[in-house]
Amino acid sequence: MLAGKRILLIIAGGIAAYKTLELIRLLKRQGAAVTPVMTRSAAEFVTPLSVSALAGEKVYTDLFDLTEEAEMGHIQLSRVADLVVVAPATADLMAKMAGGHADDMATTLLMATDTPVMIAPAMNVRMWDHPATQRNLKALVADGVRVVGPNVGDMACGEHGPGRMSEPADILDAVRSALSAGPLAGKHILVTSGPTHEPIDPVRYIANRSSGAQGTALATALMDLGAQVTFVTGPASVAPPVGANVVAVETAAEMLAAVEAALPVDAAVFAAAVADWRVASASGKKIKKQDGALPVLEFAENPDILARISQMGAGRPRLVVGFAAETHDVIENATAKRLRKGCDWIVANDVRPETGIMGGSENKVTVVTEEGAMDWPRMTKAEVSVQLAAKIADTLTR
Known part of the structure; x- marks a missing residue:
């Protein structure tokens, strides 16, 4: 070869x-x-x-x-x-x-x-x-x-x-x-992936079921088209993509810092399942179980990475793509999210437990853009990534 x-x-x-x-x-x-x-x-x-x-x-x-x-x-x-x-x-x-x-x-x-x-x-x-x-x-x-x-x-x-x-x-x-001579040669693309872990104490944390498989597959597909990829990942259960500049993080705050450090880029794809909230004051010591008494956790809102980059003004990536994991009213919620965040596209999927998508090997996505919603058939996450990477390449090379 x-x-x-x-x-x-x-x-x-x-x-x-x-x-x-x-x-x-x-x-x-x-x-x-x-x-x-x-x-x-x-x-x-x-x-x-x-x-x-x-x-x-x-x-x-x-x-x-x-x-x-x-x-x-x-x-x-x-x-x-x-x-x-x-x-x-x-x-x-x-x-x-x-x-x-x-x-x-x-x-x-x-x-x-x-x-x-x-x-x-x-x-x-x-x-x-x-x-x-x-x-x-x-x-x-x-x-x-x-x-x-x-x-x-x-x-x-x-x-x-x-x-x-x-x-x-x-x-x-x-x-x-x-x-490989590809349409994205010379382009630098940022991809976030995986969950974030928000600490409660030194041994417990808040997380979600994201495996990081979609983000890894997407980064690989973008590199196959010639892109240089910076891959910011939370503690995923799948290996990061070979050939990317991998930045490992734990929390939403760390992910935001890594994203901002990676700029400027031609496009940013936010596939990570970032926790919306964190414990306002994580304990420095393990919270001990006490009979008859339940711990009280006060929550604070995490930084909105997608909105921060979408609305940054000067230096904003030419294309900003967000993901939306929904359990109901997928297209309606994704459309509202795109307008609220200010990003160019939202890749939405139905993650109800019966779909097997969250943490699974397949995905069923709807891509919401300014022009409307494009419903893609269910396919493997690798196939979704190839199709999405081709759409990104088409946009960046116009």
């Missing part, structure tokens, strides 16, 4: 560098040509000889090697590829990219390229969560850099959390998506 494509693979110095050996194998198996570039610290984890043997090409390491410059100037090297992939992308390299540094072969290539760039971050969970890294990530995404991962899991340092580099097969899928 990648026959004739050339990948410029930049390997930075991190323990996850060993995974790039398998990535090279997979890319070559798909017919891609891989030109490897290694930072000096990368050679502490994998040898240039191993990388060269698997890629079938020489490894570029030194910006001032006259032989390499004579054979392939670093400016030219940065522009003959179809895609630049940085794996692993360390916190240091991400910071240099965001700041426009060019002090070695890898950073100079990244500064000189006019080719699309994809990064696969890999670092300690605390480094990933650090405000500087998140600030750099936002800057890179705004610059059009695609992001795959990181995954959540155990670290080499013994900690657990987000920061593990995506698996080679997942990076391969993201490469294929990035190189």
